[in-house]
Amino acid sequence: MTAAVRMLGTALAAPFRPRLGLLGESRLAFHVLPxxxxxNVHMNNARYLALMDVGRVDLILRTGLWRAMWHHHWQAVIAGCIVRYRRPLRPFQRMELVSRLIGWDERWFYIEHRIAAGAVLACQSMIRGAFLGSEGMVAPAEMADALGEAAVTPQLPGWIAAWREADRGFGVPARQLEPEEA
Structure with missing residues (x-):
């Protein structure tokens, strides 16, 4: 229930918060609830991911991307996620979620999420996603264009290419991973 309440609260507050540019940072404050x-009496790993959903919704609403999604009947989907849990968050601890689009390639867009308690980073994640339209995947440059933003991506971190390469091997069917019979 908490995830739905946080999502609803964020959606209702978004029109009253400053508009963000495509590469702007969303900052949302929460407390760890029971x-x-x-x-282990610390925040559940899955709850971090649910909070990140809230951060992406805030980005979609405050950048105005929701208008293009509505007009073109696009759906936002997540295709991959890398998460690093660094420090536990305890009951009632205050935290801040920072979400930002860091760029895109020819197929995917990449969003970074950071959850911190004060100056202490508790969790960091990179999400790879896409928009789906009636004719399949929407090129990220088209998404930027729909917002009237320059369709030029900032340079992506070098490790993103390694992630894409590792992902190619990750999807190999199990039969192909078994040793060949002699």
Whole structure:
């Protein structure tokens, strides 16, 4: 229930917050609630990902991207995620979620999420996603163009190419991973 309440609160507040450029940062403040906790009495790993959903919705609403999505009947989908959990978050601890589009390539866009308690980074994630339209995937440059932004991406970190390459091997069917019979 908490994820839905946070999502609704963020969506209702978005029109009253400053508009963001395509590469702007969304900053949202939350507290760790009792139903965010796991059996170790710190924030559950899955709850971090649910918060990141809220951050992406804030980005979509405050950049005005929702208008293009509505007009073109696009759906935002997540195709991959890398998460690094660094420090636990305890009950009732205040945290800040920072979300930002860092760029795109010919197929995917990349969003970074950071969750921190004060100056201490608790979790960091990179999301790879796409928009789907009636004719398949929408080129990220088309998404930027729909916002009236320059369709030139900032340079992506070098490790993104390594992630794409690793992902190619990750999807190999199990039969192909088994050793060949002699």
């Amino acid at each position: 139903n965010d906790l796991d059996y």
